[in-house]
Each structure stands twice: as structure tokens, then as C-alpha cells.
Amino acid sequence: GAGVSQSPRYKVAKRGQDVALRCDPISGHVSLFWYQQALGQGPEFLTYFQNEAQLDKSGLPSDRFFAERPEGSVSTLKIQRTQQEDSAVYLCASSRLVSGNEQFFGPGTRLTVL
Amino acid sequence: EDQVTQSPEALRLQEGESSSLNCSYTVSGLRGLFWYRQDPGKGPEFLFTLYSAGEEKEKERLKATLTKKESFLHITAPKPEDSATYLCAVLHVEYGNKLVFGAGTILRVKS
Numbered sequence: 557g558a559g560v561s562q563s564p565r566y567k568v569a570k571r572g573q574d575v576a577l578r579c580d581p582i583s584g585h586v587s588l589f590w591y592q593q594a595l596g597q598g599p600e601f602l603t604y605f606q607n608e609a610q611l612d613k614s615g616l617p618s619d620r621f622f623a624e625r626p627e628g629s630v631s632t633l634k635i636q637r638t639q640q641e642d643s644a645v646y647l648c649a650s651s652r653l654v655s656g657n658e659q660f661f662g663p664g665t666r667l668t669v670l
Numbered sequence: 671e672d673q674v675t676q677s678p679e680a681l682r683l684q685e686g687e688s689s690s691l692n693c694s695y696t697v698s699g700l701r702g703l704f705w706y707r708q709d710p711g712k713g714p715e716f717l718f719t720l721y722s723a724g725e726e727k728e729k730e731r732l733k734a735t736l737t738k739k740e741s742f743l744h745i746t747a748p749k750p751e752d753s754a755t756y757l758c759a760v761l762h763v764e765y766g767n768k769l770v771f772g773a774g775t776i777l778r779v780k781s
Contacts, residue, residue: 589767599757604768612767654767655701655761656768657719659716664713
């Protein structure tokens with residue numbers, strides 16, 4: 557079926573606004589990851605879900621970042637009171653494996669904070 | 671200290687000019703090394719997974735190899751459509767299930 561999808565593809569926010577980014581993983585994939593990619597850099601880990609359980613959130617840069625996956629499928633990454641340094645591409649990946657191998661990425665959401 | 675280092679940062683090749691990209695890692699306890707291709711404005715596309723030293727995998731003009739401290743992505747007779755950023759990432763026992771990426775190598779193949 558379809559791959560990982562993300563929406564919106566582009567988001568422009570004024571500093572201080574809240575944003576919500578959505579990820580639809582591949583159907584049946586138990587593991588879901590969020591990464592942040594700055595321009596010219598590789599993706600950096602933010603958080604990991606196994607089904608609906610958030611097992612690792614060590615990469616979230618501040619308490620303004622919050623992620624959820626309430627039914628073990630769709631996930632939302634929320635950023636409160638956005639700052640300019642939050643501008644980046646936010647990538648979602650899913651895997652059918654618990655181990656984290658074979659992560660398949662979505663196209664990303666490019667967030668620009670003015 | 672960077673745990674995953676890719677070199678060169680950028681590489682320009684003529685069509686048909688074979689070359690290699692390098693990914694070195696400083697951690698032990700590797701659970702897997704991954705190569706991805708990323709085109710501008712798109713998410714990383716999975717290419718290969720390597721699990722143990724000596725392992726090799728091939729796909730079209732690409733071959734990935736792994737030693738105890740580094741991996742090479744060999745590109746044979748590249749074509750312009752091979753132009754992209756190539757990312758490597760490691761899965762490590764201390765990292766849990768997250769991938770740790772290098773900064774990538776930007777490859778441009780000119781016809």
C-alpha cells in the first residue's frame with residue numbers, strides 16, 4: 557500500500573504560535589519515529605513510539621515539544637510557542653519491527669517560524 | 671565527538687566515473703548500519719542495511735560494504751539520476767531503537 561504520509565507538507569508559523577504536524581505510518585507498522593532535520597544536516601532523533609506507548613522521548617529539545625500516538629496508528633507532533641530555532645524539516649518514519657530496523661520515512665513537513 | 675562521520679561532504683563526478691563514499695563510526699556494539707538516499711524536498715529513501723563486518727549488498731549501480739569501523743558505498747558508472755544526498759545511519763545497543771545519522775554526502779553526477 558501507500559508509504560508514510562505527512563501533513564501539512566509546508567507550514568509557516570509566526571513566533572509564539574502553536575503548530576501540529578501529522579504522520580500517517582504504513583499500515584500495520586508498530587514502531588513510529590520522529591526526527592528533525594536542519595538544513596545540510598542528517599536527521600536527528602526526537603521521539604519513538606511502539607504502538608501507542610512513547611518509549612523514548614530523549615531527543616525532544618524542550619518541553620514545548622509534545623508527541624502522541626493515542627491509537628497506535630496516526631501520530632501528531634505538537635510544538636507550542638514556536639521559536640525561530642524550531643525551523644526545520646520534521647520527518648516521520650515507521651517500521652514493522654520493534655527493533656527499529658527498516659525505518660521507512662515520509663516526505664517531511666518543512667516548518668518555517670518567522 | 672561525532673559518532674557517525676561521512677566523507678567527502680560533497681562529490682562531483684562525470685557520468686561513468688566510479689567512486690566511493692565513506693561512513694565511519696566510533697561506537698562499538700553496532701546493531702546495524704543503514705544507507706539512505708535523499709532527494710531535495712523528500713524524505714530519506716531506504717537503500718541497504720548491513721549487520722556484520724564483511725557483509726556486502728548490491729542494488730543496481732550501488733554496492734555497500736561494511737568493516738568493523740566503516741562502511742563504503744561504491745557507485746559504479748554513475749548516471750545523472752544518481753545525484754542525491756546519501757546518508758548513513760547506525761543503530762546501536764546504547765541508542766535504543768533510534769537511528770543516529772551522519773551529515774550526508776552530496777553527490778552530483780554530470781553528463
